[in-house]
Amino acid sequence: MSSPSTTTEAPPASRHTARLGTVLVVIVTAYLMVGVDSTVVNVALPDIQQDLGFSRTGLSWVLNAYTLAFGGLLLLGGRVGDIVGRRRTLTVGALLFAGSSLLGGLATDSGWLLAARAAQGVGAALIAPSTLALITTNFPDGPRRHHALGVYTSMAGIGASIGLVLGGMLTSWASWRWSLLINVPIGIGVALALPRLVTETPRHAGHFDAAGALTGTAGMTSLVYAFIRVSTQGWSDTLALLAFTTAAALLAGFTFVESRAVQPIMPLRLFSDRNRAGGYAGVLLLPASMFGAFYFLTLISQRVLEFSPLRAGFAFLPMTVVLFTTVRLVPRLLPRLGAKPLILTGMTLLVGASVWLWRLRPDDGYATGLLGPLLLVGMGVGLSLMPLNATILARVQPHEAGAASGLLQTLQWLGGTLGLSVLVTVFGTATRHASGTPAAILTEGSARAFGVGALIALTALLVTSFVIRGNRPENSAA
Template identity: 55%
Template sequence: MSTSLRTPTGHDARGRSRGPRGSRGSRPGLALTAIVATQLMFLVDATVVNVALPDIAVDLGFSSTRMSWILNLYTLAFGGLLLLGSRIGDRIGRRRALVAGVLAFTAASLLAGVAPGGGWLLFARTAQGVAAALAAPSTLALIATSFPEGRQRARALSIFASISGAGSALGLVLGGALTDIASWRWVFLINLPVGLAIAWLAPRHLDETPRQRGPFDALGALLGTLGMTSLVYAFIRTAEQSWGDGLALGAFAAAAALLGGFLAVELRVRRPLVVLRLFADRNRSVAYATMLMIPAGMFGVFYFTTQYLQRYLDYSPFRAGLAFLALTLPLFAASRFAPRAQARFGPKRTAVAGLALNTAGILWLSRIDAGSGYADGLLGPLVLMGVGVGLTMMQLTTLILSGVEPADAGSASGLLQTMQYVGGSLGVSVLVSVFDAGLRHSAGHTFYDGTGAAFTAAAGFSAVALLLMSAARGVPRKA
């Protein structure tokens, strides 16, 4: 199996090959900066408001129940519309989709940053999610058309994977710093210079991809979007209420019916929204399922660890954010080592080792109690998790994109990111339910009884990912 996307080539007037499309200009570093900054901005915004929520609630008058929708509306719009966004990018060109999405995201961030009331902020967060869903699927596809096969593309994928793994944790660090030093409004306003810089860089250093012609799968787009939105909403609802909640059960039923209809449509249309042949490859299918499980554990860990730091260790938002550097810095270091590990051991064995470390770290975290502090309770587990995820993410990206035709790259990328966000929603909803059950059925009824149960369940998600990856076929080291 090839470990890279097949890259379209062009020819000059004499018929000589020009190499991969995407060689616009001689600064590939700036092209990668535009792509990676886009991915980072969207991932950071999934968690950046976590530590700012108490300040936002006081300023804008949010109740504790309504406050959760500041997080959930972004996830709901982003996760629900990613599949549609990937196909729109194929139709209008991926660079155009990325720039349009980034500019819309920047405008929505401005609206959020100056929001005078709660309704305004919730609308802006929804708009951010819609814009992110348009641009995000183009990121990986543009790496394929901007970097030639071999060392350059492996390095680009390594950096992209490290950002994908660390973006959510970086959001916690950045959110805490901005809230303490300036104001909660800056967790949104910081996107303005970043978004404008991306919109300036992308047209200058990224080539446009060919537009796909032919009929648009309108019915598939409708069913897929409604189905994914219903599924994400159902997970969010269970986290807020319970698994027996009527609305949650209705949303799950609607999601099953809509996604079933979506699959039926995709099997018979000429240009499907999701290219189902992507799942014909065993390693790709395993990697997609593994990509679902990793954030299912990680997002829940972030959710409860943030509460533990601020409520029980009495950390300020800034200090709580800095605490996650114990995960973020090892993750970046391991990500830089990941290409060499892949070349020596292959993507399967490297990912298995990373997932084993991640599972061990989360299990260690489940042992925190009232006598634990940061150094003896959190530091070691966070370091292990950072190294584990850093080793794993590039391997999954490689397995998912191996041998994908250029015309299918947007669909493959959109599915990858859909798995991440649906996995995050799944994880938080399951772990909140497990936390509540642990709290109710324990003798002490303490926060630590709940987190012990929740972190054990999170380790279960990682263990499932480890088992899935063990079932993948080995890839030769020379790949």
């Protein structure tokens, strides 16, 4: 029998580090679930169409219903976390996400599935800003927070890629329904773990900015819908133009309301810091150029290279490996180099990837046409996204952490959605009167879209270069 002297208790620092590690696992698992769900149904769309009788146009709403609810309600989700507590908000969001995933997996008609996907978007809007805010408030500024943000960023970056692989596996081996049902045990597990492992943040008493929540959410939803409508109906569509006009009026009203609100849902003073404003511009423009590339490369891999859904998903793994490796190094580089050099290097690589894809031809294979750009995307996103997050959150007051992170997530997902819609519109315009083989038309139209993506990435590079100052996060946070 061991003597009492042989049993030693872990030092307090070790226990604290272990606790923070467990907290990080729970938080990033919740966010990974959201990221995976943005693409997990993509490769399952043909099976969903066959089972539930979607039309070609209606099928796109399986993706759009989720994106509209998610992007439109993110600011509201961030403010709810500030008022009622971020852990509580994340718990409710995880349970709603799990419940709506169960309903979606059991859907017997198209309306049922679309309602479930919209409910998933609401759950995701509660989850996303709460996860980032909990990292900000649970991890002290410095190396530990940078490490946590690095892991979090890797989950945000690889979630979409994992979704493609996972969706291909579940659809091929079981059924498209499992691409939704897999969220059920994960969401319940996160909801059960949160009260046991994560400390609740203080609740900030005050009135709820109902006018700001209404105008901001309605304005962003109208804007997202307008771009999605344009991607299928064209720029002359009356309903799309009406949605753009409505969005402009609502967002102008939102700005007016927020400038006068005592406790605004989105404090406009968040933009008063030059570095933070540049960071927000970066997280809007970066996914705007990359989400479209993801979409078109998925089509090219299956329709031009004739990959199966599962093989198409695995084709993105090199990008995932490079991204994950890069973000593991960024927390070590950030204190030495500062955020700006890493951001500019990463965005330069993203411009290079888009230009490379712009020159894509129908006879290019995976190794010669797709692999190189995917590697550049993985490294570019890995170098730029986490420093952008750190720049935005560097000097945020604790009581505004939810609003700041909610705005960050809103711009990131809204940028991706709007960017994809713009690139799809470019693709449609380029191929409307094109002649040739389907593979040649798809490749040519995609190349045109990649060219516009390169311009968006270049804009991101120029904006962050001129707006963000070269201060390191530690210094800027002082």
